Amino acid sequence: MLLHIPNVLDAATLAHCTALLKQADWTDGRVTAGTQAATVKNNRQLPETSPVAQQLRAIVLEALSKNPTFFSAALPKRIYPPLFNRYGDEANAFGNHVDNAIRTHPATAQHVRTDMSFTLFLNNPTDYDGGELIIEDGLGGRAVKLPAGHLILYASYSVHRVEPVTHGVRLACFTWLESMVREPQRRELLHEMDLSIAALRGEHGETDTAVRLTSCYHNLMRMWATV
Structure with missing residues (x-):
């Protein structure tokens, strides 16, 4: 990155x-x-x-x-x-x-x-x-x-x-x-997801799709992050 x-x-x-x-x-x-x-x-x-x-x-x-x-x-x-x-x-x-x-x-x-x-x-x-x-x-x-x-x-x-x-x-x-996420590829994927979720919310508001994608983002964080 x-x-x-x-x-x-x-x-x-x-x-x-x-x-x-x-x-x-x-x-x-x-x-x-x-x-x-x-x-x-x-x-x-x-x-x-x-x-x-x-x-x-x-x-x-x-x-x-x-x-x-x-x-x-x-x-x-x-x-x-x-x-x-x-x-x-x-x-x-x-x-x-x-x-x-x-x-x-x-x-x-x-x-x-x-x-x-x-x-x-x-x-x-x-x-x-x-x-x-x-x-x-x-x-x-x-x-x-x-x-x-x-x-x-x-x-x-x-x-x-x-x-x-x-x-x-x-x-x-x-x-x-x-x-918190050691692997560069995983960090970049999470960043791209975060940007996409923000863009989706900006265009369409708090839709069911935005909620589901947000859930995917945080579940990946739970899998990959060390704190």
Whole structure:
């Protein structure tokens, strides 16, 4: 799955995030990289314990909790506390890598199996040159560069990279999540069913067919989900 979710953050929230980011003290991004990723990672990150990161994290998690598209597609069981990165100047790229299968939070020791990853863009594409997120899909890779407040959700097992930022600064939030439904094909099927049920209700109201399909959806969830 490669899903673009628009307007996760509205204009007012983005303005608040921008003000917070102006106060940020950045550190070497390799602090959260795995062994392979650390060899190709060259960016800056907010320390996980910094007050600015904590405030931004709360904003992002609240926005995600209110976004029905995100929930439908990801069916999140656990979300690793979101992180924040900066690409620009000399620290401006992240080469091809695959996310670690398990992330362990240093403060809580809680394990998160990385089924899906996301990048939430915090400034606009006109603010920088380059910086595309390239997600390999077997067809040469898809380039993603979204407006501020928009999110891309994708499989954590995908090989991906961030192209060099040649002018300006790219700011983003990123993290990984463990889904209640582990198998990607089952997750995608449930998401398509959810979208179809919503469309059916929008066109015809609460019909017997919509009720039966909703029953099928939730029975599949009972079969496949772990909570």
